Amino acid sequence: MSASQFTRDAHRALRNPQLRQALYASRGGFIAKRAAAAARLPEFEALRDNARDIKAHTLAHLDLYLESYEEKVIESGGIVHYARTADEANDIVVSICRRRGAKLVVKGKTMIGEEIGVNAALEANGVVPVETDLGEYCIQVRGEMPSHIIAPAVHLTPKQIAADFRRAHRDLPPTRDLSEGGALLAEARAVLRKKFLSADVGITGANFLVAETGTSIVVTNEGNGDLAATLPEVHVVLASIEKLVPTLEDAGTLLRVLSRSATGQDITVYTTFTTGPRRRGDPDGPEEYHVVLLDNGRAGLFGGEFAEVLRCIRCGACMNHCPVYQTIGGHAYGSVYSGPVGAALTPALVGIENTVDLPNASSFCGACESVCPVRIPLPKLLRHWRERARRIAPARQRFALAVWGFFAKRPAIYRLASRAAVWALARVGREAGHLRALPFAINWTASRDFPAPRSTTFQAQFKQMRRS
Amino acid sequence: MNESAKPRVGLLVTCLVDLFRPSIGWAAMKLLEDAGCTVEVPPQTCCGQPAYNSGDRILAKDIARRAIETFASYDYVVAPSGSCAAMLAKHYPGLFAGDPVSAAKAKAFAGKVYELAQFLTDVMKVEKVKARLARRATYHDACSGLRELGIAKAPRKLLNGVEGLELVEMAECERCCGFGGTFAVKYAEISTAIADEKIADVKASGAVLLLAGDLGCLMHIAGRLSRRGESVEVRHFAEVLAGMTEEPAICVSRPKRSPGSSA
The missing domain is CATH 3.40.50 (Rossmann fold)
Known part of the structure; x- marks a missing residue:
């Protein structure tokens, strides 16, 4: 049996000291800052309940809110496009660019853009996309996928980024000092500022779409969302259908839990609201305003056992607190959505038969659920995926469970069999107190000793004591 | 009664x-x-x-x-x-x-x-157990107990009543040890890498005894410690509270009966 792609990538990650170092360096800060932000706000837990309820309510009435949202976007002079699949969404974006004769597109951060692979679609049609979120820019330079929802380059060390910048920015003096994070930021800023000013189209994501006003909201810490939305002549918002919220006030509630859960900030540096194109008298803004609303398998989740994953507001807290993610990083998940929420969402987008490892590679520690701002029961969802994946699990695993089940359902036989097994193990391991190799548990004993049991089980000892 | x-x-x-x-x-x-x-x-x-x-x-x-x-x-x-x-x-x-x-x-x-x-x-209102063990110990919050049942104070309260036991907190005591049931064998390398981080925190705390309330986690951490040749002892907290620590710690050999011993 060959190891799966996931296992191979995870093992490679475990042996990558730079990755382990980068993850370790970021983790403590994420965890401590979120905890401090939550502690500063007495109503934080109540806000999480509100946030959960707002998202659950919206999803239950999504048809109505989508209709109202579209109406408002049209009223404000914008255009709403519906895309059932990634290909449809890409076609819409490409055709807008083509109609405008666009050569250069600047992108604010958009996970939907990553999900549908819009950069590749643009490039294939002769349009150059440039990422303007610093982390996204770093991974674009490297030709990588994001490894984290809000910190796409969290797997990289500053040293790696400096080397990449030297490779990418050949027109700059090779002797320049890039040893400080500030220097990297300044260099990216200078490069990107020129792109902003010459871009034909700006693409942003959306954290929230407000049904009552037709507004799209995007949060950033670098202001790239503002610039991508206002400088080019065309603004395209790429968003999935579950980003809807009923009112601005609801968006306010969600914003309060989003940044605290994500980075531990009370609020992000920039929160950008855009509603339609430039109006008469506006000093700036685009001539055209488009919203591409993507389904890509989400509607199929409504009313089913995975519907709750659609509440996700993409804060990344589940990744920051996940022991598995923090050990192997995001790329091993093989999807733009990694970590616990990625493991719950990706099978819905690309099929469980292609992603069997994702729901299984979890220790079910529950840290993700305990920090999720919209209280998605992630372990429960992963368990449901395991139920779906069981039919395609390796025969050996299914057989082992069936044998175990046979005994677990029959206490009398179980007692005899377990006594015999324990007796045998005890004889082998008595001297050392542990066993260094067990033929039927090599996966355990390859890296861990196995404690040698006593000569008999507790239940046997108990029975004997009762008799005497 | x-x-x-x-x-x-x-x-x-x-x-x-x-x-x-x-x-x-x-x-x-x-x-x-x-x-x-x-x-x-x-x-x-x-x-x-x-x-x-x-x-x-x-x-x-x-x-x-x-x-x-x-x-x-x-x-x-x-x-x-x-x-x-x-x-x-x-x-x-x-x-x-x-x-x-x-x-x-x-x-x-x-x-x-x-x-x-x-x-x-909570139910029997036990304030203090009668037990003694001179050790510096640290308690690992096993995940299910902590997050599904909210168990954090009870074991610490009881352990603090054990005479001679010095309970110190390790960093990230609420972080998973990497056991996770079948996860520990299906994804053994990831599971072990997570255990190594836990072990680093245990050692940094200065404790010589690691306590927790779930045998699965304990076998996993003790098994890794034993393989690495570390000397930290691992036990279920119940053994300490009951004063029943004559049993060797998990994965540790039983003392051989020497001819002259009275045991």
Whole structure:
């Protein structure tokens, strides 16, 4: 049996000291800052309940809110496009660019853009996309996928980024000092500022779409969302259908839990609201305003056992607190959505038969659920995926469970069999107190000793004591 | 207290304790009896977690139905494991969704299930146990007990009452050790890498004894420590609270009987 792609990538990650170092360096800060932000706000837990309820309510009435949202976007002079699949969404974006004769597109951060692979679609049609979120820019330079929802380059060390910048920015003096994070930021800023000013189209994501006003909201810490939305002549918002919220006030509630859960900030540096194109008298803004609303398998989740994953507001807290993610990083998940929420969402987008490892590679520690701002029961969802994946699990695993089940359902036989097994193990391991190799548990004993049991089980000892 | 007024506790030994570490079962029994309970151990197998977490709900339901019957006659069901107690208390009712009669039964059953430390402090109002152990120890918050049952204070409170025991907190004591049931064998390398981080925190705390309330986690961490040749001892907290530490720590050899010894 060959190891799966996931296992191979995870093992490679475990042996990558730079990755382990980068993850370790970021983790403590994420965890401590979120905890401090939550502690500063007495109503934080109540806000999480509100946030959960707002998202659950919206999803239950999504048809109505989508209709109202579209109406408002049209009223404000914008255009709403519906895309059932990634290909449809890409076609819409490409055709807008083509109609405008666009050569250069600047992108604010958009996970939907990553999900549908819009950069590749643009490039294939002769349009150059440039990422303007610093982390996204770093991974674009490297030709990588994001490894984290809000910190796409969290797997990289500053040293790696400096080397990449030297490779990418050949027109700059090779002797320049890039040893400080500030220097990297300044260099990216200078490069990107020129792109902003010459871009034909700006693409942003959306954290929230407000049904009552037709507004799209995007949060950033670098202001790239503002610039991508206002400088080019065309603004395209790429968003999935579950980003809807009923009112601005609801968006306010969600914003309060989003940044605290994500980075531990009370609020992000920039929160950008855009509603339609430039109006008469506006000093700036685009001539055209488009919203591409993507389904890509989400509607199929409504009313089913995975519907709750659609509440996700993409804060990344589940990744920051996940022991598995923090050990192997995001790329091993093989999807733009990694970590616990990625493991719950990706099978819905690309099929469980292609992603069997994702729901299984979890220790079910529950840290993700305990920090999720919209209280998605992630372990429960992963368990449901395991139920779906069981039919395609390796025969050996299914057989082992069936044998175990046979005994677990029959206490009398179980007692005899377990006594015999324990007796045998005890004889082998008595001297050392542990066993260094067990033929039927090599996966355990390859890296861990196995404690040698006593000569008999507790239940046997108990029975004997009762008799005497 | 006369016999009839004593609460009758059915001890869910847990399959791991039954098979690999009976001393924890005896320690739990002693603690419960000292607290004023009548303890019984009906014939039992497993709580069903391996099936439940492997996605086999039908098998898990079958096992759950049996467990509910097995323990039906007791006032309380107590387990020396947060993970097994949480399975009974938090997951059994959901298994019977769509079957109102069984679901109601499972829900009523769930209400009398407790993890050991929680039962001792919250139900039996134990303030202090009589035990002594001169060691610097640290407590690892095993995940299910902590996040599903909210167990954090109870074991620490009881451990702080052990004479000679110095309880120190390690960094990230609430972080998973990487065991995770079948995860530990299906993804052994990831599981082990997570254990190594836990071990680093344990060692940095200066503790020479690691305590927790779930044998699965303990076997995983002790197994890794043993393989690495580390000297930190690993035990279930019940053994310490019951003063039953003559059993060698997990994965450690039993002292050989030398000809001159009186043991």
